[in-house]
Amino acid sequence: MGLLSRIENLNAEKKGLLARASELKSSGDGDFCKVLENREDFPAFAEKNGFDRSGVFSPQGDYYFLSETQNLDLNTIVSSLSTKDFWTGLLTEKKGWAVFEGEKLTPLFQFFSEEMKEKIRKISILPVMVAGEVHYFFAINAINEGELSDAALEEQLEPILNRKENSIGKKLPFDEEKLAEGFSVSSASLFIISAKLTLENAFRDFASPFKELLKKTAINQLYAYLKTLFSFPNCCFSGRDEEFKAVIFSKDETDEKLLQFQLNLSAKKFFSSQNEQNLLVLSAGICPNLRGTVDFLTRD
Structure with missing residues (x-):
């Protein structure tokens, strides 16, 4: 299910970024990130x-x-x-x-x-x-x-x-052929989604190792929420520190501020706070090919 199906009362002129690639959705594909996982979390x-x-x-x-x-x-x-x-x-x-x-x-x-x-x-x-x-x-x-x-x-x-190490996100083997289908619509818009400031504040009173352990738990839970918001072939992966990486295919220009607004609105059930800027979204550019997009998702 796409991001905008989870958002109510958006102005009609603020058409959803992820909905713009709706022609790529097909029955049976399901959540792209679920397709990518080769082990059960x-x-x-x-x-x-x-x-x-x-x-x-x-x-x-x-x-x-x-x-x-x-x-x-x-x-x-x-x-x-x-x-x-x-x-x-x-x-x-x-x-x-x-x-x-x-x-x-x-x-x-x-x-x-x-x-x-x-x-x-x-x-x-x-x-x-x-x-x-x-x-x-x-x-x-x-x-x-x-x-x-x-x-x-x-x-x-x-x-x-x-398991000794959590292997979500950048360490996942993924089906590049699935990702490649997005390029039939547009180049890939690349984004970095950061929860660093919010999570640092949440665990600032904890000493090691619990500060790191609980922050890791929070990152994993947040990732579980975020990845359900991106419909195939758009996708979201866990990156380094408290960052996530997202890829969106859209014929129209992707507005990072609108994306940030939508993600923060959807992530309120995780953050449970009045802060509307728990997640910051930064554009990482446009990539016209599969190899560059894969490198963006997997590199540190």
């Missing part, structure tokens, strides 16, 4: 198994931090740091699902933003053993925690939680 795992909002608390020293997220916001990630003692006291049993409802939710609410707490009726938690350490997978308002065997969930989560 956490949001894909969660969606496949029927979860709507979920995450994983992972150990680091004497603490736990939110290492994986699905449809959670920045304030929740900022609030997620906790101690091992908390989890030991909360879950005396280290196997099987623990379900928290009603007043039992109170100790868990400290980890969620005000916006997220309004959506929570139940939290289901499953301890998962990975490389000799306990991680805590949780799902908000899950209705199917009893339908999946614990062993099956652990088997699916293990390669996600045990």
Whole structure:
């Protein structure tokens, strides 16, 4: 689904940038960025198994931090740091699902933003053993925690939680033939999307390593949001630091300020703030060929 289908009440004269390439959309292609992924990431795992909002608390020293997220916001990630003692006291049993409802939710609410707490009726938690350490997978308002065997969930989560380095964005192998189809409409308009200032401010009070770990979680969640806004063959990839790279094919000139406005409007569910400039968009030029566009997406 394209970016402008997520935006309401735009003036008619401000026709959407991504909608201008609508002639390239075809049934069955789906989200271009999903086509590019050759391995399952956490949001894909969660969606496949029927979860709507979920995450994983992972150990680091004497603490736990939110290492994986699905449809959670920045304030929740900022609030997620906790101690091992908390989890030991909360879950005396280290196997099987623990379900928290009603007043039992109170100790868990400290980890969620005000916006997220309004959506929570139940939290289901499953301890998962990975490389000799306990991680805590949780799902908000899950209705199917009893339908999946614990062993099956652990088997699916293990390669996600045990990977040494996140391999989204520039490290993805991608189908250059799919990207090449955009050049039948226009040259590629290249953009850099930056969340650096907002994320630096969000984690300024954290010390290492949690500042870096939680920022990485936030970047991954933001990328999961952003990539759904670009319809085939337009695409968005995670770049270096807190930057993302985008490619748009359009017969009309692409207005970076309008693109910035649209992206910020769509990303409010992640940032949950009144700041309308959480994302900055900069034009990186026009590229008339596939090789240059690929180099832009993959280089540091």
